[in-house]
Amino acid sequence: MPSATPTGTLPRPAGAAGPARARTPRRLPWRTALAAAAGLLLLLAFPGWSLWWLAPLGPAALTLAVSGQRARAGAWLGLVCGLCWFVPLLSWSGIFVGAVPWLALAGAQAVFLALLGAATAATSRLPLWPLWAAALWVAQEALRGRVPFGGFPWGRLGLSQTEGPFLAFAAYGGVPLVGFAIALTGTLLAAAARSSARGARRGAALALAGALAVPALGGLAWLPLPGSSLTEGGPVRTVAVVQGDVPQPGLEFNARRRAVLDNHVGQTVALAEAVAAGEQPRPDLVVWPENSSDIDPYRNADAAAQITTAARAIGAPILVGAVVGGPGEYVSNTAVVWDPETGPGDTYVKRHPVPFAEYIPHRDFFRLFSDKVDLVRRDFAAGDEVGLLELGGARVADVICFEVVYDGLVRDGVRAGAGMIVVQTNNATFGYTAESEQQVAAARVRAVEFGRPVALASTSGISAVIAPDGSLAASSRLFESAVFVEEIAQRDTATPAEWLGAGPEWLLAALGAGALLAVAGPGLRRRRAGRAAA
Template sequence: MSAGAGAPAGAGEPAVGTLPRPNPPTTWAARPAARSRWPWRTLLAVAGGLVLVLAFPGYDLVGLAVLGPAALALAVHGQRLRSGLWLGLAFGLAFFVPLLSWTGIYVGSFPWLALAGWEAVHLALLGGATALTSRLRLWPVWTAALWVADEALRGRFVLDGFPWGRLGFSQTEGPLLALAAYGGVPLVTFAVALVGALLAAAVLALLRARREAGTTALQVPAASLRAVGGSVVLLLAVPLVGMLAWLPLPGSSLTAGGPASTVAVIQGDVPRAGLDFNAQRRAVLDNHVQRTLELAEAVAAGKEPQPDVVVWPENSSDIDPYTNADAARQIDRAASAVSAPILVGAVVEGPGENLSNTAIVWDPEEGPGDTYVKRHPVPLAEYVPARDFFRFFSDKVDLVRRDFIAGDEVGVLDIGGTRLGDLICFEVVYDGLVHDVVDDGAGMIVVQTNNATFGYTDESAQQLAMSRLRAVEFGRTVVVAATSGISAIVAPDGSITESSQLFTPDVFVEDIAQRSSATVAQRIGAAPEWALTAVGAGALVVALGLRRRAAR
């Protein structure tokens, strides 16, 4: 059922929602002409990937996100599998190479380009699948579902996946963000991709209408006009649904919806950015102790309210306070001064030769108590699987001298009368880990992170965007505590009420409601992702079956 590889977008296209007749096989004589049209399709795919980057933090042109899926859909429409794979790869490289540039800021270009290339391979698969399904009826729906399926795959395989750059994470504001409360990131991704695919369908229908007008003395057939109008109406309907979806959701108030706790966030900063940010580990600890002592003075002077809980970031103590008495004394000093328990991000020795990325509840009277060990250490950053294999490509893997081990308990901690769900750094990108802490009764979400290793890049802003979507998804306030920035407090509607700057010490204190309500997204969990993945996979199976039948 696929068209010849050289058919231009819109050439011989049916009205949206109809199934075209099979094109005759492309002859050998026609193949050079077909290949000659690849450059403009490739340029369109590359342009789509670059435009999609602009929708993410660093540029924040959220509305441009739909143009990425639209460009890819136009580029691969009516193409063969091989062409779709190539065009998807071109799109993926144009998107991921700039988006993930922060990964190579201190370790060189090879790890950065290798990761971007691996992520782009997934979009190559998406391009091929989109090309195969582009001649089915209702193809914009199948295109959007395939985006969800592709992200589901990318977020789970290999080494537990790396779901950075999902379409849904581009929506930090606007009508489509509201859909996170009903279906999480997958539903937002589906909506963005659907609007893009419908935009592509409208362009193709308009091109066909113009072509038919030119062959019928400017009298455009009614079917073509209906196709254009139908695509535009559906395109506008998706954001309209998103606007209506906001109506029952929580607003920007931090204190509505439950009993409030006073939460203080400490950003102590680091001596310098880079991989050796913790070369002066005691200085990092001292920075956070000093900021906490200053907060205690402000509380005593009546300038700040007495906090119920103080949140320090990941790596705020890279000296194990269980084995180093001096580090323990400094944390005790800070907790006693502020008269509140501190959630300390620490590197803890063990078990065995390993390390643990651990959050410790440090009480001013009883000292260290409950802990949470990071459940998803980052491969090649916190542990190195198959070290000899990866060393062949880069000796930077040996910067990870000792592997961090994964924890096995959900990060819900009772601290200062507050039941919070703790996530450490990149854990916020994984749907299941966030869902677990809310399911376990967290009244608010805390993200402890350290972004000093990425310097003055967009990484911290991109990660903060994920927290904004999580706030809407679960109807919870999200507190982000970063070692060197960006720390923030995100309201349940995804708006930012407090934020810090990169590599600048900061402290802020807010009253935050401990919410117990459940959004639709929390209740149904991963069901939207699996359902949409099944829809996309089903459309692909149908397209493959029709293709084989046409070949026979």
């Protein structure tokens, strides 16, 4: 019988790298379904559903989907995973501005998962491939958190953990190490499944043992960490967190900015009355949220007088979230320490304004896609000083809104000497969605990462006081007025994550990049040799 192999062409070796092109279309449907399942599993792990224990199954499913595939097929499968994950996860971003900004943001994040899928497929035949695949997750998140426009590190694997063994890794290597531990558990599960399918029982058992060992190590890592006490570890200050609420959800809250200011003044005065009646302890400091005074108190005497009235009534400095005119044609998202006697003092200006929300890059170009860009009438300027503020005998590391998910911004304040972390935020523009829960989850990870209590103040919820182990000491609901008064220790011990900074992230990202180079290098050399021979 004549051979089907064309003359001059060698048969494809059975162990040759990469699947045959003719077989790829038949394999892609079930792989695509598996990649979609990976995205949905990741979605369910995040607040809104909070099934944190599902997080490792996302990387496991995506790794199985791309295993043995060409990079091009891996990119497609990664894109499917990313879309099934980020489109629903970020749905809050389009509640009041429409589908175009929401889908553009989700699609941009999914592109990074496409790159991850391609890289994981390319390295899936290397020895120790589960390790390289997990490191590539960290590399992808490091890139996504920095580009474009300063990046958007929302939805990183580590931010899905509000409890459980993986969360402990935050104290040793921050969010990147938590994400690596989750991804490694998942890729080892994938390795166990692959080995089992091939009948390699010993390999499957070893991989499964490794997958179980990672969370077990996380459980042990909790032992030396701080517990749930707010008052252990340093001098204690009494902190009040005020959530004044807004007249209604949506972008229109800004049009009723005087009502928002009045709400926070009223809640603070009511607290002062409760203190006078002996129902509450007198706070040493009061935290108001971002946008609690969108009327510039430096230029509006009435707004300044109202804030002073609240500060004098409570007899303590207030950390006010204000929108301040300047510099020049810009405005600034500013935290102002407002003393009851001397008025405005130290300030922190938000260092990372949100692109397309607080400023519009390349405004004329993006207006071609949506006229919503003109809702931002004046761009916000970026601050250039670390958010360390002193008030009421406390040194706080202040971050504003989305800054809580940027590792370096929080770390800078803690390293500067803060005894606690403060997050000022405004969630009114995201309605009754999971955005606020996701933000609180990020703050809980920061508490463990730095061993510091966290006070999170929101205009409309969820506000919270978080213990150093990430547990909630107090929390509010969406769109209600709330006041918490808690005694909080000002801690000064440094965690390994604080010492190491971005080191673990760079090391793990380098491991992933090195694996890619190990695959790409020989291929490039072969192509050069082929061109030279031709």
